[in-house]
Amino acid sequence: MILGVIADDFTGATDVASMLVRAGMRTVQVLGVPEGDLPEADAVVIALKTRTIAPADAVAQSLAALKALQAGGARQIYFKYCSTFDSTAEGNIGPVTDALMNALGTDFTIACPAFPENGRTVFRGHLFVGDQLLSDSGMRNHPLTPMTDANLVRVLQAQTAHKVGLLRYDHLGNAASAGERVAALRAEGVRIAVADAVNNSDLLTVGETCAELPLLTAGSGVALGLPPAYARRGWFTPSDSAAMLDSVSGPAAVLSGSCSEATNAQVAVWRATGRTALHIDPLALHQGTQTATGVLAQARAALAQGPVLVYATAAPESVKAVQAALGVLAAGELVEHALAHIAQGLVAAGVRRLVVAGGETSGAVVQALQVAQLRIGAPICPGVPWTQAALPGNGEPMLLALKSGNFGGPDFFAQALQQAGVAL
Ligand SMILES: Nc1ncnc2c1ncn2[C@@H]1O[C@H](COP(=O)(O)OP(=O)(O)O)[C@@H](O)[C@H]1O
Numbered sequence: 001m002i003l004g005v006i007a008d009d010f011t012g013a014t015d016v017a018s019m020l021v022r023a024g025m026r027t028v029q030v031l032g033v034p035e036g037d038l039p040e041a042d043a044v045v046i047a048l049k050t051r052t053i054a055p056a057d058a059v060a061q062s063l064a065a066l067k068a069l070q071a072g073g074a075r076q077i078y079f080k081y082c083s084t085f086d087s088t089a090e091g092n093i094g095p096v097t098d099a100l101m102n103a104l105g106t107d108f109t110i111a112c113p114a115f116p117e118n119g120r121t122v123f124r125g126h127l128f129v130g131d132q133l134l135s136d137s138g139m140r141n142h143p144l145t146p147m148t149d150a151n152l153v154r155v156l157q158a159q160t161a162h163k164v165g166l167l168r169y170d171h172l173g174n175a176a177s178a179g180e181r182v183a184a185l186r187a188e189g190v191r192i193a194v195a196d197a198v199n200n201s202d203l204l205t206v207g208e209t210c211a212e213l214p215l216l217t218a219g220s221g222v223a224l225g226l227p228p229a230y231a232r233r234g235w236f237t238p239s240d241s242a243a244m245l246d247s248v249s250g251p252a253a254v255l256s257g258s259c260s261e262a263t264n265a266q267v268a269v270w271r272a273t274g275r276t277a278l279h280i281d282p283l284a285l286h287q288g289t290q291t292a293t294g295v296l297a298q299a300r301a302a303l304a305q306g307p308v309l310v311y312a313t314a315a316p317e318s319v320k321a322v323q324a325a326l327g328v329l330a331a332g333e334l335v336e337h338a339l340a341h342i343a344q345g346l347v348a349a350g351v352r353r354l355v356v357a358g359g360e361t362s363g364a365v366v367q368a369l370q371v372a373q374l375r376i377g378a379p380i381c382p383g384v385p386w387t388q389a390a391l392p393g394n395g396e397p398m399l400l401a402l403k404s405g406n407f408g409g410p411d412f413f414a415q416a417l418q419q420a421g422v423a424l
């Protein structure tokens with residue numbers, strides 16, 4: 001193993017795994033910290049569900065993942081978080097980064113969430129989503145991690161006691177210049193440098209500059225720049241390793257717990273087609289006037305007519321009203337548990353092609369399905385591949401597309417299902 005990745009949510013894990021596969025690395029994703037040995041691969045991605053949990057718990061799980069990756073022989077560790085730097089004020093990007101640095105005995109790393117292909121760029125330390133500052137984008141309304149400050153140096157400095165600096169765009173013309181700037185930052189006592197990146201060329205420079213650091217922290221974008229740097233060092237030979245997933249038949253479904261602008265649009269497009277779309281109302285769930293079991297029964301009945309969408313996805317004002325009534329974390333858990341229960345019931349009813357929208361949602365669903373490992377297939381869109389799991393017990397194949405909330409075009413759900421051979 002060359003690269004060991006610790007991802008703080010499940011869609012982010014498949015996102016970075018997909019980027020590594022595209023760059024020719026044989027990549028396997030495991031879900032949670034496995035008991036036994038890690039599979040043999042160029043890169044192993046350990047998907048955790050630590051983005052919004054208590055910092056101490058996120059640190060403990062990340063250190064356990066580090067231990068497993070080190071036992072697997074990883075040369076470099078990559079802490080993967082969201083391209084929109086999703087975190088609460090307490091963390092967990094800062095606390096986990098600090099803990100991993102201490103465990104690895106390193107005094108310097110970078111923080112580079114940029115993913116220009118999906119409109120995430122960092123300029124002078126400020127994160128942009130398209131042409132909007134992060135704090136002006138839809139991410140300001142995220143249910144669990146509202147991002148209200150685009151200045152990443154300031155955001156990260158509030159999460160760590162170590163000095164945070166900036167590897168600015170004008171030092172990224174080439175790896176030599178970037179390396180000189182890194183040396184200067186280290187001499188100034190900077191331990192974590194936010195790295196600008198406004199295009200893929202910057203990511204290639206960052207990859208070459210950072211390929212021999214014990215640790216780097218990033219979104220999935222840097223996974224574009226690292227493999228070429230590894231190949232230049234003779235560490236691996238790129239191959240077309242995107243898994244040819246099995247052809248899987250059987251009913252299909254979409255479960256959506258993301259409330260991002262992109263997912264709201266995707267739900268609206270699906271509903272406009274007249275296909276089955278079943279709404280989960282968190283307040284009704286809480287009051288008992290709606291139950292996950294009841295929605296599951298409706299969904300199972302509708303499978304005979306074709307793929308079904310079950311969604312809690314809602315506009316920001318509706319989400320805020322639910323959170324005011326139930327509490328932020330309680331509302332999130334209530335919906336995640338409902339969608340996880342429905343996922344279990346749909347798989348028991350024969351669903352074998354499943355799209356899940358939302359990082360926390362995907363974590364809850366995949367954990368409920370007790371899936372241990374994913375083979376990474378071809379991308380549906382940048383950052384979202386189809387993956388293949390073996391269901392516990394009989395090992396029957398199942399296709400899963402774990403969609404990051406902000407990724408994919410308006411017609412993503414139909415596009416994904418058609419790519420998996422579903423007739424719509
Ligand atoms: N209508 C709703 N009201 C309140 N919370 C909701 C609602 N729908 C979904 N949620 C919660 O919002 C969170 C969305 O997070 P996530 O699944 O990671 O989506 P994203 O990928 O867009 O960040 C989850 O905890 C989910 O349970």
Ligand SMILES: O=C(O)[C@H](O)C(=O)COP(=O)(O)O
Binds near residue numbers: 009081220383
């Ligand atoms: O946007 C990214 O970098 C990742 O794909 C990711 O972490 C998405 O997280 P989300 O919770 O699904 O938005």
